[in-house]
Amino acid sequence: MLAFTRLQSVAVPLALDNVDTDQILPARFLAQKRELGYGPYCFRDLRYQADGAERPDFVLNQDPYRGAQVLIAGSNFGCGSSREGAVYALQDIGVRAVIAESFGDIFYQNALINGLLPIHLPAGQMQLLLAGLRDELGMTVEIDLAGQTVATSGGAAFDFPIDAFRKHCLLEGLDEIDFTINYIGQIEQYEAWRQPM
Amino acid sequence: MPPGETVPRSLFDKLWARHSVMEHPIAGTLLYIDRHLLHEGSRNGFALLKRKGLPVRRPDLTTATADHYAPTDNRSVETIDVRSRREIISDLSANTSAAGIKLFDLAHPRQGIVHVIGPELGLSLPGLTVICGDSHTATHGALGALAFGVGASQVAHALATQTLWQKKPKQMRIHLTGQLRPRVAAKDLILAIIARIGAAGGTGFAIEYCGAAVEALSIEGRLTLCNMTIEAGAKFGLVAPDEKTFDYVKGRPFSPTGDQWHQAVASWRALASENDARFDQEIEIDAGTVEPMVTWGTSPEDSVSVNGCVPDPTAIADPSRRASKQEALDYMGLSAGMPMADIRFDRVFIGSCTNGRIEDLRAAAEVLRGRRAVLPALVVPGSMAVREVAESEGLDRVFKDAGLEWRMSGCSMCVGMNGDLAKAGERCAATSNRNFVGRQGASVRTHLMSPAMAAVVALHGHAVDVTRS
Numbered sequence: 001m002l003a004f005t006r007l008q009s010v011a012v013p014l015a016l017d018n019v020d021t022d023q024i025l026p027a028r029f030l031a032q033k034r035e036l037g038y039g040p041y042c043f044r045d046l047r048y049q050a051d052g053a054e055r056p057d058f059v060l061n062q063d064p065y066r067g068a069q070v071l072i073a074g075s076n077f078g079c080g081s082s083r084e085g086a087v088y089a090l091q092d093i094g095v096r097a098v099i100a101e102s103f104g105d106i107f108y109q110n111a112l113i114n115g116l117l118p119i120h121l122p123a124g125q126m127q128l129l130l131a132g133l134r135d136e137l138g139m140t141v142e143i144d145l146a147g148q149t150v151a152t153s154g155g156a157a158f159d160f161p162i163d164a165f166r167k168h169c170l171l172e173g174l175d176e177i178d179f180t181i182n183y184i185g186q187i188e189q190y191e192a193w194r195q196p197m
Numbered sequence: 198m199p200p201g202e203t204v205p206r207s208l209f210d211k212l213w214a215r216h217s218v219m220e221h222p223i224a225g226t227l228l229y230i231d232r233h234l235l236h237e238g239s240r241n242g243f244a245l246l247k248r249k250g251l252p253v254r255r256p257d258l259t260t261a262t263a264d265h266y267a268p269t270d271n272r273s274v275e276t277i278d279v280r281s282r283r284e285i286i287s288d289l290s291a292n293t294s295a296a297g298i299k300l301f302d303l304a305h306p307r308q309g310i311v312h313v314i315g316p317e318l319g320l321s322l323p324g325l326t327v328i329c330g331d332s333h334t335a336t337h338g339a340l341g342a343l344a345f346g347v348g349a350s351q352v353a354h355a356l357a358t359q360t361l362w363q364k365k366p367k368q369m370r371i372h373l374t375g376q377l378r379p380r381v382a383a384k385d386l387i388l389a390i391i392a393r394i395g396a397a398g399g400t401g402f403a404i405e406y407c408g409a410a411v412e413a414l415s416i417e418g419r420l421t422l423c424n425m426t427i428e429a430g431a432k433f434g435l436v437a438p439d440e441k442t443f444d445y446v447k448g449r450p451f452s453p454t455g456d457q458w459h460q461a462v463a464s465w466r467a468l469a470s471e472n473d474a475r476f477d478q479e480i481e482i483d484a485g486t487v488e489p490m491v492t493w494g495t496s497p498e499d500s501v502s503v504n505g506c507v508p509d510p511t512a513i514a515d516p517s518r519r520a521s522k523q524e525a526l527d528y529m530g531l532s533a534g535m536p537m538a539d540i541r542f543d544r545v546f547i548g549s550c551t552n553g554r555i556e557d558l559r560a561a562a563e564v565l566r567g568r569r570a571v572l573p574a575l576v577v578p579g580s581m582a583v584r585e586v587a588e589s590e591g592l593d594r595v596f597k598d599a600g601l602e603w604r605m606s607g608c609s610m611c612v613g614m615n616g617d618l619a620k621a622g623e624r625c626a627a628t629s630n631r632n633f634v635g636r637q638g639a640s641v642r643t644h645l646m647s648p649a650m651a652a653v654v655a656l657h658g659h660a661v662d663v664t665r666s
Contacts, residue, residue, distance in 0.1 A: 017521040018396050018496045022633040027614040031266065031281035034241055045635045050621070074517045076397035079430065079496075080633060081612075082332040084241060084348035102397050105366075105432045106332055110348035123515075130517070163364065165223040176350070177249060180358045183219060183227060187360055190218040190229055 002115035003173030007096050008142040009069035011152075012059055013133040019073055020080035021107060025089040027081075038085055039092030060093070064138040067093075072129055073100040078107025078118075087114045097143055099150065101126045112166040113176060117143065119150060119160045128156055145171060205471035208437050209368055209403045212343035212468070216326045218360055225364040228343075230355050231325040234311050235261035235298070237285045238330050242352030243292040253296040255359045260320055261293045262301040264310045266615045267607030269577050272303045282615065296356075307450075309580020309606045312336040312550035316420060317582055319449025323438035323465040328355055333550050333630065335426040339419035340446065341438030341468050346427065366433065367477040369402040370470075373410035375485035380664045382560065383418035384552060384628065384647035386410070387425040388490035388500045390482060396498040399431030402478070405470060406436050410484030416445040417556040424551045425630050428497040437469040491537050491660050492632045492645040494525035499632070501537060503650065503660045509533035528634055529642050530624075538660050540644070543623040545574035545601075545655040546610040546637070547648055552628035553579025553606070555586050557648040561628075562592045564652035564663065565599040574601040574655045575617065577609040601655065613638040626654040 029041035046058050054061045060068075071090070077100040078086060087110045090098070097117040111118045121129070132154040133139050140153040145167065151157040169176065206214075218227040235242075239261070246253070253259060266282045268274075277283045286303070293300040301308045307318060312333050315321040323341035328334060330352040337344035351361055371390060377383075391398075404426055411419065419436045426434025436442075443462055446452050453461045488502035499522070501508065510522035510533065526533065531540065547553075547561050558578060576596045578584040584606055587593055593603045609617040611629035618638035619625045625643050628651050632643040646654070649663045 015517050015520065016524065017518055018498075020496075020631070020633045022612075022631065022636050026635050026639075027612045028638075030238065030614055031279070031285045033281075033284075034244065045639055050639065074521065076400065076430065079396055080332065080427075080631060082330060082346040082348050083238070084350060087348070102400055105400055105430065106346055106348060106427075110350065113348070113350040165221075165225065165362070168223065176362065177245075177251070177354050177357050179224070180227070180354065180360065180362070184358070186219045186227070187229070187358060191359075194215075194229075 001113065001169065001173050001175055004096065004115055004117050004145055004170045006142070006144050007069060008140060009096070010064055010138055011070040011072050011133060011141045012065045012068045013130060014059060014071055014073050015130050017074035018076045018079055021078055021083050021086035021104070022080055024078065024086040025083060030083060030085055034088060037092050038089035042089035042093045069094050069096045070141050070143070071095050071098045072133060073098055075101035077103050078111070079104035082106040082110070084110045084114070087111050087116050091116055099129065112170065115170060115173070117145065117170065119143070121150070121158055121160060125158050132156055205473040205475070207368055207470040207474040207476065208341065208405055208435055208468055209343070209433065210474065212324065212326070213365055215324070216343065224362050226362070227360050228326060228363050230328050230359050230361060231258060232320055232327040233259040233355050234315055234320070234327065234329040235259060235293070235352070236264050236311050236329070236331060237266050237289045239292065239352050240285055240288050241349035242330060242356060245350060245353035246356050249357070251357045253298065253356045256297040258359065259298045259356070261289060261298055262308055262311050262314055263289055263303050265608045265612065267303060268615065269604035269607045269609045269617055272605060274303060277616070306581050309582065310550045310553060310608055312424065313553055313579030313583065316340060317449070317580055319446055319452035322446055322452065322461070323442055324468055328361065332427045332432070333424050335432060335434040336420050336424040336550060338426070338433060338435040339416065339423040340442055341436065341465065343433065343435070345432045367402045369399060369404045369431070369478040369480065370476040371404055371406050372479065372481040373406060373408040373484045374481060375410055375483045376413055377410060377484045377487060378664060380649055381487055381489060382647040382649060383414055383421040385487050385490045386484060387422050388492065388497065388645065389487045391425065391429045391497050392490070392500045393482065394429055394480065396428060396496045397430040399426065399429040402431045403433035403435065404429065404431045406434065411436055412439065415556060416441055417554045420554065421551055425497065428630060438465045489647060489650050489663050491650065493529065493531060493537065494522065495528055495632055495634050496525070497630070497632060497645060499525060500645065503537050503662050505537055507531050507533055507535045507537065541624070541659050542572060542626050542654050544619050544625045545572050545651050546625055546627040546629065547574065547651050548577030548579065548609050549611040549629035550579060550608070551630045552648050553577060553583065555583050557628065558583065558587050558592050561648040561652040562595040564649050565601070565656065566595050568599055568656055570600040570655040571658045572655050575604055575610060576601050577604045578606050580606045599655070610637055612636060626651045
């Protein structure tokens with residue numbers, strides 16, 4: 001997994017609630033092989049018209065947001081399908097962190113496992129962040145995972161919660177399967193104790 | 198608490214404790230997985246495993262089916278005109294064959310949607326942990342299982358270790374009192390729940406459904422209820438197993454038999470939540486007040502009674518939420534205050550892991566019998582076994598005589614990835630679970646409803662209260 005320690009980037013405002021994984025990566029592209037990359041399909045129907053031309057009104061097609069690594073979203077970001085491709089697609093367009101009021105549970109897990117940092121902040125702080133983005137075109141945020149802080153170029157600073165294990169894995173770039181292989185003995189003991197039906 | 202007394206436990210507590218391999222000081226609980234169900238989307242999971250050079254640890258506890266990309270007009274992979282779709286089905290065959298995993302492929306008489314065949318075959322049972330790389334895995338919780346969806350990395354983790362690291366969520370109990378009125382279905386009930394608590398209302402929770410209305414539901418109704426728990430934000434949805442559950446499970450191909458059956462039932466009886474079990478949140482809804490529901494927006498929380506009107510987003514105080522709902526109305530081509538019954542449809546889809554079971558098809562057929570549809574419609578059974586039963590009951594004739602298309606099993610129009618699509622800009626009445634932007638095809642407008650309501654739309658071209666028609 002790609003480690004995450006600190007990041008400074010322009011932040012992209014996508015202030016919509018319930019942005020689901022079908023919007024992040026439409027289902028019709030899921031049959032593509034992962035190694036070919038999912039970047040072109042990320043937010044496909046929001047970013048592009050049917051003929052493939054860019055939609056100029058979509059925020060990711062506007063300067064200074066192209067290539068930004070931090071997305072500021074509404075509530076329940078990544079709800080819906082468990083497709084991990086939604087995380088891959090965001091990563092393939094350069095996104096390393098998403099800040100939102102809340103996340104879909106499965107998307108949240110998928111993001112953490114793959115080195116995409118999902119940060120949830122309470123509604124009041126999210127409103128301050130979004131207000132800052134409206135006031136300052138190209139506002140940057142700095143994320144410090146070790147300190148669990150988000151600071152904006154506008155002078156605002158917020159602490160964010162994160163599970164201790166997931167934080168450790170992100171900071172170290174630790175792979176979950178490699179971690180679990182250390183406990184195969186316990187798994188074997190469990191299987192001996194309780195034969196699965 | 199007096200000495201010797203234990204803390205009263207919920208169904209979820211018992212299932213969690215029973216499957217805890219170990220507790221790690223920071224990683225949480227290492228949960229053992231009794232059943233790992235796979236579909237074509239498992240390809241990335243197998244690829245991760247291959248990169249690590251690891252074998253599948255318990256192929257005997259792993260089962261696969263082709264459903265998401267399955268063509269429903271025939272059973273031949275060769276007829277699929279998109280190479281990537283052919284390949285993903287072929288990859289499932291290759292990956293499962295190499296690992297020694299049982300596959301219900303397109304040629305198999307028991308093939309079907311993973312969340313339909315799991316319970317149907319007795320693969321999913323009370324007291325088990327069930328995972329699948331699909332968010333609707335909570336469906337299996339209707340039998341009293343701890344079932345949840347995962348992504349590709351966790352698919353790989355489970356293939357490699359037969360376990361997953363999980364942090365125990367909070368618990369919510371939803372009491373459904375009273376009784377559903379005739380022709381009001383489990384689908385209406387879950388849409389009403391989601392409208393009440395919101396699409397994120399269950400985030401971070403496991404939800405147990407209980408009460409007289411749940412007890413009165415058939416197992417298929419409970420499967421529908423638990424299926425859409427993820428649409429309320431929760432990845433776990435459960436119903437305590439009871440006599441109905443045991444009757445449903447008994448005699449299925451993978452169910453225990455003989456002495457093992459009696460032992461299993463004895464252990465299953467002990468799973469129900471104890472009287473004073475603690476829940477972090479409790480909600481009560483009178484099922485008798487629920488009317489046939491129809492969604493109007495682009496989230497399952499956007500639903501109202503068929504007798505209601507499209508809500509007005511300007512009444513929403515929160516600016517972000519207001520903007521989202523206005524955007525939903527714009528996408529759906531609707532205006533605030535419009536009666537739901539005035540919405541004109543172009544197409545109907547009856548099927549999916551939510552509503553593709555035999556009772557769902559019977560409910561739709563009851564409405565359609567002896568009448569003619571005015572809209573094109575697909576009826577897609579959730580499994581080939583469901584299709585066989587439906588045909589033995591003559592339901593296929595009812596659908597065909599009404600002008601509907603009778604298909605083979607698969608996920609079909611629920612998700613626009615297998616060739617079954619609505620046309621751009623069309624409005625589709627669907628018995629599936631998601632009305633997201635573009636879910637059934639680019640710029641398609643999806644309205645969720647029950648099978649009986651979808652059948653009514655097929656007949657009239659617009660929604661009519663099925664309890665009055």
